[in-house]
Amino acid sequence: MGKQPNLFAFEDVSALAPALRSYVISCQNAGLTRHGIFKIGVSGGSLPKTLAQALLLPPSSNDDKVRWDKWEIFFADERAVPLDHEDSNYALLKKELLDRIPAGAGQPTVHPIDAQYLSDTQELADQYEQLLVRSFASRDSVKLPIFDLLLLGSGPDGHTCSLFPGHALLRETSAWVAPIDDSPKPPPRRITLTLPVVTHAVKVAFVATGGGKKEIMKRIFEQGDGLPCALVNEATGERCSWFVDTAAVEGVSFPRRGFL
């Protein structure tokens, strides 16, 4: 393993948001320098709301601009439901963030799942994988796509994306996107990026807030326990950053870093 992940703790979400913004913008700028585009994957849960709080803030300087027209947004996991369904991660991101991007600020390219394949999650996953193959192929004719940034959440059981503790999907080594039909978190039918793709990203950031997270944060950071979030920590080391509030890490022994 490389160095340890960065753990950034903030008093509350409103203190976390500007730091998350500057982190995402630095990943954006690195992507633009590298290949003229910013490829980001996002999860569902509470993340879209926090992300909106971060990204819809007015820019503090020229270097602090979100270059929306250069963003390509993918889904780190998605539920097998129509795109306007209340369980859809796409619908959530649209409501919280995409619909609120100011007019004239430029629009991102967004890659939702193809809803015509909802009845068969294997096909849904295969189609999303093909979309990744097409989107990443010009850049790397490689074995795995390289996201500039993956923004993820952590469930109270230590899951991330739709990779759940103890599930066979954690052992997937060849697919980029996999189906799951027995997700313990509802709804049960989903697709998810696999662990090799998640850990191959240039940067991975988790956002975890609220006192409900503190028991699992202790296990992730102190024991590991083979939990999906801990596996990502171990594989990505210093490429991984956690943005948390103090309630989520109360009593967790792990060195916090100051965010500059």
Ligand SMILES: O=C(O)[C@H](O)[C@@H](O)[C@H](O)[C@H](O)COP(=O)(O)O
């Ligand atoms: O579609 C999903 O269910 C999510 O992608 C899932 O992995 C989520 O990120 C975590 O469950 C954390 O959710 P919270 O941020 O709401 O705790």
